[in-house]
Amino acid sequence: MTTIGISEHATPLGTMWATWTVGGLYRLDWNQPDDVAGEATVTTDTTDFDKQLSAYFREGTEPLEGIKLDTAGWTDFTQRVYENCRKIPAGETVTYRELAAMAGNQKASRAVGAAMAKNRTLLVIPCHRVIAADGSLRGFSAAGGLVTKQRLLELEQPNGLFA
Structure with missing residues (x-):
């Protein structure tokens, strides 16, 4: 790089x-x-x-569309995961399993979790919109961890955090 x-x-x-x-x-x-x-x-x-x-x-709207990303080091699967993650609308969430299915392998939820943990372009690839199967918040490697993930999800709601 x-x-x-x-x-x-x-x-x-x-x-x-x-x-x-x-x-x-x-x-x-x-x-x-x-x-x-x-x-x-x-x-x-x-x-x-x-x-x-x-x-x-x-x-709290869809951020950073049209921004060219440096994809150096991404595997084909990771690229598919990230492309599909970018399609999740603001204010909505999907599970790791659902995102795995969107990327072409519904059994790869752990691999999706690993890809989310390595996401280096927060908000552009909105990994905060990916949650556990039981609806709980899991894993967020950005500063502030799960507190930041929760705040971003709240921001995207109609009467969001900064409304």
Whole structure:
């Protein structure tokens, strides 16, 4: 991965950091990248991205459509999982098993869980919308863990967290 820029984005849940490569958005989360010392520099225009991210937190609507992702290191199955995860509408959830079926292998719910744990582009690939078969929240590797997952799900409801 050759980083061409890192951008910083203020959100109601804290600062998000985006890492960009020639392939597109490589990473988006609340943890500051290790390779940022002091100021973040951006060598790509992130204006549209920032507008979409702001709209997501303001309205709880489907975020970050049309953002090119750097898919380096993804297996074919992981790519199918992520593509199908992006189709889950804001305000809705699916189980790991349902997402596995959407990706072509309903018996691969554990593999879906592993893919969600490795998701490096939070919100763009809305892994917070994937829940356990019993409806409980499980596994969320972003800063704040399950509390953040719950807050994102609440945000996407009609009278959401930031409404």
